[in-house]
Amino acid sequence: MRWTAALDEKEELIPFSAPQVWSYPRPPALEKVPYNLKVVWNPPPQSGAPAVTIADSNHAWAVKETSHPPTYYFPPNDVNREFLRESRARHTMCEWKGVAHYWDLIAPEELAQKADRAEPAVKARIWSYPSPTPLARDLKDHLCFYPSSQTDAATVGSWECFADGEKVVAQEGDFYGGWVTSWISGGKKGMKGGPGTWGW
Template sequence: MNKTTESVWDYPRPPRLEPSPRRIRILHAGRTVADSTRALRILETSHPPVYYLPPADLDLSLLTRSNGYGSFCEFKGTAGYWDLAVPGSPAVVQAAWSYSQPTARYAALAGYLAFYASKVDECWVDDELVQPQPGDFYGGWITRDLRGPFKGAPGTRGW
């Protein structure tokens, strides 16, 4: 377990991409959507980390590409979105996103998926249930080893 406290204000801009040895799990409607110790994380000033998971560690049978929606990151490029559908449970539209052709600096993210903690039942880092980053735009995961304040709450988009 990571015992070091990190301040999101020490994270760089442009963001740093690094491997994470921590166990990342995502559960929704009683199903394990992801379980990985091979995640990559993005660290950007004022944001809690965003964890990107390799497709081999996801239950891809539960995920389909969202139709007609994408977004653009000045650093990573154009993102596509993914819907999550667990049989017997309502679908979660745009529960995750990915970069199929990220910029050269973030090439390792190609095909990896990141999930909004606010849109699924449970996201875990090691044995800790995470808190979602405030707001509906950013997808960072807040754990007790992070210090903020965190961008995303009303009035913080212009930071």
């Protein structure tokens, strides 16, 4: 195992394979992802329906910004858009990427039964930039998923997100959508998203 020095002498050494999010730049960097990303919908157990892959890509983009775990953007052709509906819930503005439009998810098992009458199972937990800033032009129409669907898995169903086969953990808080994996580190300071980190 290789090791690398931490950001200051008070911080412990961390594996070389686990870059600290504090090494990411601001404005953020866009990088092509060299591994597979996947989002899988798991229906509620009582439905008897199988799990369905919503998104699966080997050609995604990662957005890496200081103090944040990466967010991942799927090419539109790598997302099963049959299950998506444009959301009326909100738009948000990112100073680096532009105005985000949000999407709802229709549960595949509901769509199969009710077609156009199906109600969204997940609201406004997917977003895209139809008119991104020049900095983010490569993200145009790509789709980004919160790592948690914030739904009741037992009654509604839920999705799981995977990076290079590893199930990811959600960034702390519910504003940002970073995917936390075992190969990134926040060091002693941690990652942005939790209480007291808003001004980072």
